[in-house]
Amino acid sequence: MTPAGDGTARSTGSVGSAVRLRDVVKTYPPREKGGAPLTAVDGVSLDVAPGEIFGIIGYSGAGKSTLVRLVNALELATSGSIELDGRDVTGLRERELRGLRAGIGMIFQQFNLFSSKTVWGNVEFPLRAAGVPRQEHQRRISDLLHFVGLADKAHAYPDQLSGGQKQRVGIARALATEPRLLLADEATSALDPETTQEVLALLRRVNAELGVTIIVITHEMDVIKSLADRVAVMDRGRVVETGRTFDVFSQPREASTRRFVSTVVGGTPTAEERAVLAARHPGTLVAVQVAEGGVDQRQAFATFARHGLGFEIVHGGVHEVQGRTFGTLTLAVTGDGGAVQEALAELGGAATALEVR
């Protein structure tokens, strides 16, 4: 399926992962003489299963973009091993790496289309680079443009297209060589919410209909929510947490994951927000983590009611990931202080009283 350069990679037999990273490190030489080298990726190990959509999330500067560029060898790893479909690709020579890159699709935040080429010319570029016979170009490009819904724009130039159309051209271009792996680097971050949904739907089709494994890098909750089967959370060059998307978001284990999750899903109110909430609402502020399969809303509310407490939701919300809901709700609970304590104890770690200064 991948057209070029495959014969050159060594097989190590560890079939099972589409992408397998072990202790991958990427350091850049110091900017100034005598300075400390910059470690962008710090000992990352990951397995991406064939056919899944794998999310890599984290704040900007966490090393996500560098990590994904190590996968298609746009950047070369300083140490560690990178296997694609069981073939170790570290240590390949530049010419072999070109064949490798041709077999991996990539889309970008700023689309990075060739503005001097038409839509057709953009999609044809990887075919020429990979040396695909010319008589095949017509069929492949035409099929791809139909697939992304831009058959009528074949002779348009990128600056005549909207952002969403540009990214669809980007996707068609990335799929031209029929790759089994697609890397999406913040592919929807430059798009408005509606267009984002269109592009995400297209990526789901790429995954479901063409069976392409997708690695998505993003800091957007919507992208992860609607796409990713599993996620890895990156922080300062390291993967701090990996798991099923719902689990990572509903029950983040690491502090840095909790911090990230709370910024994208709107977790507990900040100290300033608490002060405002406490002034407007009587009672004790209580944060309740609700999640299907854990403490759900019904259970939480029933517990407060059983202890004779009144409550209102003053902050927070619920999210849906892979058909299951979770979220953090902040309640203002009124009633007997002892009863509040009992209710909190009953709910265990899911509910905590918030301090108000």
Place this chain on the structure above:
Amino acid sequence: MQNLIDLQPQLWQAAFETVYIVALTLLFGGAGGLLLGLALYLTRPGALFAQRVVHGVLNVLVNVFRPIPFIIFLAAAQPLARLVIGSGSGNPAIVFTLSLAASFAISRIVEQNLLTVQPGVIEAARAAGAGPFRIIGTVVLPEALGPLLLGYTFVFVALVDMSAVAGYIGGGGLGNFALLYGYRQFEPVVTWGAVLLIIVLVQLVQFLGNHLARKALRR
């Protein structure tokens, strides 16, 4: 006025020589400048053929030669012209020296315009598995074509300016005509005639350059 009418054959001859000198210089100097500019661009740190030392040497080379006023360069490079084309005077010598000087100036214009190509576009080409020569030929140069055309139009006008001193080493052209028949004969009308012709020439070329650049940029 009558003088200018009488001098018409010389005026047209001079105009032809200016066009001839500038066109040949644009060809040779333009090619030299393109290569030197590409080399500067490609050897930059982080570029496709990053070579810190080569880039440094080229940079110094261009910085040494580019600021020399052309009339001084013309005199200083005369032995070289004699060596390479067999004569240190006349139109061939001016074309040679002008091409050499222009290469350095053009290289900077080329480098600047190539730097306008978005790094992300080059990354996309690399991600598609393209090699460096394919990227230069089918991505970098086409992406920069609009600004390059404007740059070369600018160069054309600068070359008309530089070529005006050709008379100092026995070359011809409108500059020589204006000095010879206008300035030295106290015939301002003749000088203005040459000026008018240069203005028309520059306008035409600028118009053509703008048109082509607009087509390349599709705006």
